[in-house]
Amino acid sequence: MSAIERIPEPRSPAPLPLIGADRAALAAWMAREGEPPFRARQILAWVHQRGVVDCAQMTDLGLALRARLADAAVVARLPVVAHERDADGTEKWLFQVDPQNAVETVVIPDEDRRTLCVSTQAGCVLHCAFCATGAQGFSRNLTSAEIAGQLWQIWHAAPPRTPLRPIHNVVFMGMGEPLANYAALSPVLRLLTDDCAYGFSKWRVTVSTAGLVPMIDRLAAEHDVALAVSLHAARDDLRDRLVPINRIHPLDDLVGAMRRYAGRHPDREVLVEYVMLDGVNDTPADARDLVRRLAGIPIKVNLIPFNSFPGSPFARSPAAVIEAFQRRLIDSGIRTLVRRPRGEAIAAACGQLAGRVANRLPERHRFTGTGVSA
Ligand code: SAH
Numbered sequence: 001m002s003a004i005e006r007i008p009e010p011r012s013p014a015p016l017p018l019i020g021a022d023r024a025a026l027a028a029w030m031a032r033e034g035e036p037p038f039r040a041r042q043i044l045a046w047v048h049q050r051g052v053v054d055c056a057q058m059t060d061l062g063l064a065l066r067a068r069l070a071d072a073a074v075v076a077r078l079p080v081v082a083h084e085r086d087a088d089g090t091e092k093w094l095f096q097v098d099p100q101n102a103v104e105t106v107v108i109p110d111e112d113r114r115t116l117c118v119s120t121q122a123g124c125v126l127h128c129a130f131c132a133t134g135a136q137g138f139s140r141n142l143t144s145a146e147i148a149g150q151l152w153q154i155w156h157a158a159p160p161r162t163p164l165r166p167i168h169n170v171v172f173m174g175m176g177e178p179l180a181n182y183a184a185l186s187p188v189l190r191l192l193t194d195d196c197a198y199g200f201s202k203w204r205v206t207v208s209t210a211g212l213v214p215m216i217d218r219l220a221a222e223h224d225v226a227l228a229v230s231l232h233a234a235r236d237d238l239r240d241r242l243v244p245i246n247r248i249h250p251l252d253d254l255v256g257a258m259r260r261y262a263g264r265h266p267d268r269e270v271l272v273e274y275v276m277l278d279g280v281n282d283t284p285a286d287a288r289d290l291v292r293r294l295a296g297i298p299i300k301v302n303l304i305p306f307n308s309f310p311g312s313p314f315a316r317s318p319a320a321v322i323e324a325f326q327r328r329l330i331d332s333g334i335r336t337l338v339r340r341p342r343g344e345a346i347a348a349a350c351g352q353l354a355g356r357v358a359n360r361l362p363e364r365h366r367f368t369g370t371g372v373s374a
Contacts, residue, residue: 018043018053018073019152020145022187023194033068041196043069048197051156076145078153081356090343093154097122097146100358101139103175105150106348107167115169118150120185121176123357126210128230129242130275131351132309133175137359141181147188150174151198171206173228175353178207179215189223202226208273213249216257220264227261228271228302229254233281234289242281255293262298269298269335275351276317276325277306287328300335307341307349 016029026040042060046052055061055070078095081102085091089109096102101122108115123138124131151170158166170192172178178185185207191197192205207219208228216227231254233239239246246254258270272294276282290301303326306316317325322338329336341349 014072015074016069016072017143017145018047018075019149020076020143020147020184020187020191022144022190023196024190025187029072033065035065039065044191044194044196048152048155048191051152074145076143076149078146078149080153084346084348086343086346086348088342088345090346090348092343092346092348093150094355095146095150095153097142100356102356103142103146103150104348104353104355105154105174106343106353107154108342113168114166115171116151116154116167117171117174118147119174119176119353119355120147120172120178120181122355123359123361124176125180125361126177126243126245128210128232128244130232130277130306130312130314132312132347132354133351135309135311136354136357138361139358140360141184142176144184144187147184148191151192155198169204169206170200171208171228173206173208173350175355175357177210177212179209179212179219182215182218186222189225193225206271208271210243210245211249211254211257212245213253213257216254216261220261224265226268226271227258228273229258230273230275231290232273232275232277234286234293238281238286242277251293255297258294258299259297269300272299272301273304274301275304275306276322278315278317278321280314282317282321282325284324284328287325291329291332291334294334300337301329302337302339304339304350305341307344307352309347309352309354 023040023044026043027037030037030039046058053075055066055073058066078097080093081096082094091107093105094102095105103119103122105119106117120142122140123136124133125138127134155166189205192200193202202224206226206228208230209216210230232242236246236250239251262268262270303322305322306314326336326338343349
């Protein structure tokens with residue numbers, strides 16, 4: 001045998017992230033193994049409906065297939081570093097995703113329904129002026145398995161007597177910007193709405209964005225989920241300061257994307273999030289600007305009383321100011337709710353999630369991750 005003749009290596013199966021793989025990814029793996037596509041549905045049911053990730057227990061698969069699957073499957077369990085519960089029932093988990101980073105996930109109960117707020121990134125590059133996550137910097141995108149894993153672990157850790165569904169709504173409003181991690185987000189959205197996995201209705205899954213305009217269009221084209229836009233200001237000069245991605249995608253562009261989203265999904269309203277910052281964006285003129293800007297788009301508005309965090313330079317608008325702002329919007333025909341702060345005592349409220357992030361972002365790249373500085 002000549003020295004350069006190569007001995008074929010044993011075939012190593014492509015790794016399959018079991019908790020993050022959607023039906024298409026599972027079917028593609030099965031096809032490579034010469035198996036029919038319906039096997040993907042069987043795996044989804046085992047993993048997501050029954051909480052089984054030990055392939056040996058997947059009894060409706062043949063023994064040989066179970067063995068091949070076990071060789072290929074990677075199951076990333078996320079160690080729980082902390083679990084807290086507020087007196088108002090809100091619960092917060094801190095999940096370790098790697099030795100340097102941990103992300104937070106919140107469950108917010110409301111009467112008999114529970115909303116899960118998941119993180120998509122360890123940290124965030126967008127650096128919104130009023131947000132604790134942005135202040136921490138950015139380490140990395142989460143994988144599909146780490147995003148879906150937050151739901152998987154909480155769902156299957158629920159006591160067996162939990163009536164039917166442990167979670168009723170999923171909102172991508174945790175740490176990070178979901179549309180900046182679209183490649184990992186997209187399979188998770190499919191898992192959530194797949195009847196063989198979690199079977200959430202399209203009304204019960206919400207993606208929130210600070211305004212990544214091109215990705216809003218992509219989301220609109222590829223998924224049918226609810227869109228929330230973190231607007232917070234209706235004038236470019238103010239929004240440039242509060243939500244710096246506005247310098248790249250200014251209000252005209254963002255409002256255009258919201259209009260197109262609503263056009264593509266005529267049965268939907270776009271949810272507008274607006275944090276109430278004392279003396280910053282809460283005047284009657286601000287309310288008027290908001291009404292003008294969004295005229296003709298089917299929206300509903302959530303006013304979010306600012307939640308403070310250590311070192312934040314803002315204060316919450318007084319209740320009377322929030323009420324007057326709400327009244328102006330309602331009088332202009334816009335359905336407007338004030339979001340009741342939840343989980344404040346355990347720093348689980350909007351904008352307070354910080355986890356533990358090993359920031360890798362030089363200060364000058366903080367704002368957009370595209371090299372544009374302040
Ligand atoms: N990056 C996405 C997902 C985060 S959602 C986005 O920006 O939409 C979290 C929501 O809470 C956003 O609307 C965000 O702007 C808002 N928020 C951030 N910091 C806050 C704070 N300190 N108080 C109240 N709301 C805050």
